[in-house]
Amino acid sequence: MTATNETIENLTQWEYLALNSELNVADGHARQALTDGQTKIVDQLPQLFAEGEQRPVELIEREAHQAYFTLLGQHGYPTAPGRVLSCYSSSVAMEILSRALAGSVDTVALVHPTFDNIADLLRGNGLRLVPVEEEPLHHEDLPDSLLTEVGCVFVTTPNNPTGTVLAEERLRRIAEQCAEHDVVLALDTSFRGFDPRAHYDHYAVLEASGCRWVVIEDTGKLWPTLDLKAGLLVFSERVGLPVEKIYSDILLGVSPLILALIREFSLDAAAGGLADLHEFIAGNRALVRAKLAGLPGVECPDPDSRSSVERVRFSERIGVEVWNELQRHNVYALPCEKFHWDDPTEGQHMIRIALARSAGPLAASVDVLRSVLEAR
């Protein structure tokens, strides 16, 4: 990409600039070293390839879905054909959903802040957005006036970058309200693997409400599979949106090798790997917080987050300016303005740091951050 920090239009373009640096703490992709269990799977890639040649893709796909959903405590996922569409990524699933919504919906209520490509894909497909702040979303009923104005409510849970999880009771109530107003409820749960509080059976709650619903899952955030991943587009019966048609305009399916890899990584995670991953992320979070402790005006504003990203707020500095000083030392983080897609100034004093990194480069990056923040 040709973006420079002068012409950047979105968070992903900030992330491109980091891609070739050893001190890349920008994007939310998993870039830590493989565990021993995962290394064994990667060593089996030729055998998994042979399996992909020999067995029907339908079977491998079904096993991958089952292993992944079971890992997340998502036991009630739909098993009927065509109810879980495997996409190249969660963003491809998001593009399909956005275009499917655009045929019958004008306006979408979207959580604020959240990763900006959700807002950009919805708007890029002609949809108008209304922001829903996290605070009321997690504590109060949605206003009736909002639910009569919009055709879809879209919530990222756990949210990116805040890590806030939509509690089961809140999901139930929002789904009931959406059912009442015949509004589609859409969830992006890409980061749920990191947070056991998000491992309740979302689909059971959604089904019980009777609302029309869509969920985008993402296998791509958890494991360092070099971006071999799938986004899963899951939806209710009678969702009333042409998701299958648009899906079939864009893809025939995901590689059986990738599906087999997702199955194997899921099984390894279920056998203890996920608990190890949670411990690893918690350790990296503690490392970041310890290294920044005691700096005046500097804080981590998401104390409860268990997600694989951590925000750092500094009252006296501007995120883009800190980014500039960091990159002079070859460290790449993510300025937070654009998460606040409706009001970028709200994110002005923050950067986001990726925690799914090996501890060495993460520690080196945060050391540079501390020295940059201390310098004034």
Place this chain on the structure above:
Amino acid sequence: MTATNETIENLTQWEYLALNSELNVADGHARQALTDGQTKIVDQLPQLFAEGEQRPVELIEREAHQAYFTLLGQHGYPTAPGRVLSCYSSSVAMEILSRALAGSVDTVALVHPTFDNIADLLRGNGLRLVPVEEEPLHHEDLPDSLLTEVGCVFVTTPNNPTGTVLAEERLRRIAEQCAEHDVVLALDTSFRGFDPRAHYDHYAVLEASGCRWVVIEDTGKLWPTLDLKAGLLVFSERVGLPVEKIYSDILLGVSPLILALIREFSLDAAAGGLADLHEFIAGNRALVRAKLAGLPGVECPDPDSRSSVERVRFSERIGVEVWNELQRHNVYALPCEKFHWDDPTEGQHMIRIALARSAGPLAASVDVLRSVLEAR
């Protein structure tokens, strides 16, 4: 997917029905057995994974582009950053292009027939289409009236399913006409690897014309990599379309493992594998033609095609009805109506057979086809 042959909306949904059959001659993906050279690459997947962990993705991507373009005789490809965008697939590239066009273009002139998802992705993004028949396209100037009506001319070359290649002289003239009318010229060259007549330097011709141009390349048709592939979205300077922004809304990049695989398969092809592949496809084409020879009213209407698909026309039968009888024997081909996106009746008496299959299942499939066509 839930599509049945009663509710099918596009060619890809026909292809889903074939996915789990051993006699799948429906989709244009490469499903033949690996050659010895390719097997050696697959055996190296763990080493390629390690390379993807250790080397900057930018380097691997550059090597993949260079190896692939060189293989196709496409020596003049753009090397400046951001001029070749690696996508998950050619259809993802097509979705990005379609949405990028929709901001400033109302109407697109599209070759007829061609694979229907090109038409559907353009129309799905709100663009109006005007058909351009193959016959005049390859022999006459485009009418001025057409070029004042449209904002983009879109040509698939070699075309799918006909195999017709846009000759260098014709590309030069069409590009000049597009330059004159400031119309974007877009090419889908997904099948060019199969046909040396399409291995001239398209980008040099396009650049010389001064027109605004976009080309979609596809590594996914040539080799049986289990759909580990990339679509390449290549475009001129000052193309005047927000392709980079929409790309960055959808992806950060393609897996370095896939890029390394493309590099290795390209190098193997350049070292003799491509000539072997051409021979293999020619052999399969000869096999299909020989097995169907002498059937009254049955012919292969694309005598010059070197593409990895072959059409079969039968004057007395309907494609969907032949499809139905084939699938009773577990053979899955592709009825051709929907290639004729502007006039499906033109494709009514044809099916398309995929040639990128091992000779055994292909021969068994065509034997069934012959018996079905003989039965009346």
